[in-house]
Amino acid sequence: MSAISLLSQKLDQFPRVHAAHTPTPIDYLDNLSADLGIRLSVKRDDCTGVAFGGNKVRQLEFYLGEALAMKADTLLITGAVQSNFVRTAAAMAARYNLRCHVQLEERVNSSSEHYRRGGNVLLDKLLGATVHSYAVGEDENGADESLDNIAKQLRDEGANPYVIHLGLQHPPTGALGYVAAAIEFASQIDDIEPVHEIIIGSGSALTHIGLLYGLRAIGITIPVTGVCVRRPYAPQLQRVTQRLQELSQMLDLEVPASEIQLTDVALAPGYGVMSDHTRAVIEQTARREGLIVDPTYTGKVMAAVFLESPRLQGKHVLMWHTGGQPAIFAYQDALGY
Numbered sequence: 231m232s233a234i235s236l237l238s239q240k241l242d243q244f245p246r247v248h249a250a251h252t253p254t255p256i257d258y259l260d261n262l263s264a265d266l267g268i269r270l271s272v273k274r275d276d277c278t279g280v281a282f283g284g285n286k287v288r289q290l291e292f293y294l295g296e297a298l299a300m301k302a303d304t305l306l307i308t309g310a311v312q313s314n315f316v317r318t319a320a321a322m323a324a325r326y327n328l329r330c331h332v333q334l335e336e337r338v339n340s341s342s343e344h345y346r347r348g349g350n351v352l353l354d355k356l357l358g359a360t361v362h363s364y365a366v367g368e369d370e371n372g373a374d375e376s377l378d379n380i381a382k383q384l385r386d387e388g389a390n391p392y393v394i395h396l397g398l399q400h401p402p403t404g405a406l407g408y409v410a411a412a413i414e415f416a417s418q419i420d421d422i423e424p425v426h427e428i429i430i431g432s433g434s435a436l437t438h439i440g441l442l443y444g445l446r447a448i449g450i451t452i453p454v455t456g457v458c459v460r461r462p463y464a465p466q467l468q469r470v471t472q473r474l475q476e477l478s479q480m481l482d483l484e485v486p487a488s489e490i491q492l493t494d495v496a497l498a499p500g501y502g503v504m505s506d507h508t509r510a511v512i513e514q515t516a517r518r519e520g521l522i523v524d525p526t527y528t529g530k531v532m533a534a535v536f537l538e539s540p541r542l543q544g545k546h547v548l549m550w551h552t553g554g555q556p557a558i559f560a561y562q563d564a565l566g567y
């Protein structure tokens with residue numbers, strides 16, 4: 231059996247819904263390629279189709295699969311105030327007839343009215359989610375506990391909640407969506423020039439490890455560079471390593487930690503806050519390509535492409551666009567328009 235069929239068969243063991251518009255296209259960016267002296271393509275996972283799309287649609291296919299398999303009637307999730315995961319979960323809950331409770335954590339110190347009420351927050355409410363808030367931003371286990379308390383209360387009231395946790399003591403289920411994305415990408419590479427490097431955001435690390443794992447499992451050796459968007463190199467490497475190991479156990483085939491590549495060149499000043507350079511990159515990407523990247527994730531990934539371009543001269547680089555576009559409306563003040 232081919233490696234692809236074998237991996238597909240393993241994925242089929244996990245319950246899943248099919249919601250993403252796939253395969254997402256791969257676009258070549260002529261103008262930024264000329265600006266940077268590289269050949270730059272973009273994998274358009276901003277176009278996955280559910281409520282403005284993004285990478286979380288692929289991840290949620292597996293969480294919703296599990297929730298429906300256990301006959302849950304309520305979905306719970308926690309994330310930053312402008313979380314794309316939370317917004318997409320609220321949309322998927324609506325579509326699959328679950329109620330949704332979202333917990334928004336104070337990870338970014340912003341008093342901007344646009345940040346607090348616009349962008350993804352507006353969409354969470356429009357999609358009918360019940361919004362809770364959590365005052366601490368850097369406490370994953372605390373946020374999970376608080377979410378579990380809400381779930382307990384709902385259970386006491388007769389609901390059957392399904393909780394999507396943040397913390398490392400829970401399995402990396404969402405990564406399965408990016409194992410599937412690796413198989414999808416394999417079906418597209420014959421139609422494009424050989425790719426020398428893939429550059430992708432690394433936050434919870436589930437997107438990064440899912441893609442890396444899936445590619446290696448089917449024998450594709452293209453380097454995958456994760457761009458730190460949430461925490462600096464050392465703690466992120468630790469997280470990516472642990473998650474990759476867990477995924478290896480889940481799918482019963484090991485991809486070694488030596489495959490991990492990571493950079494934090496574009497992280498500063500920190501999660502959800504943009505540097506002047508990232509702001510300039512967001513503007514150049516919009517004005518040269520008509521392509522929108524966001525301040526928290528994909529703007530930093532594109533900033534990393536810019537910063538790494540001296541090393542990548544003449545190479546074909548694939549920037550994996552993971553979405554996040556609604557957040558642009560929350561950063562109106564920071565963007566200065």
Ligand SMILES: *Cc1c(COP(=O)(O)O)cnc(C)c1O
Binds near residue numbers: 315528555
């Ligand atoms: C969540 C998110 C990421 C990071 O994905 P992880 O799986 O958490 O590492 C990247 N880009 C966007 C737009 C996101 O919303």
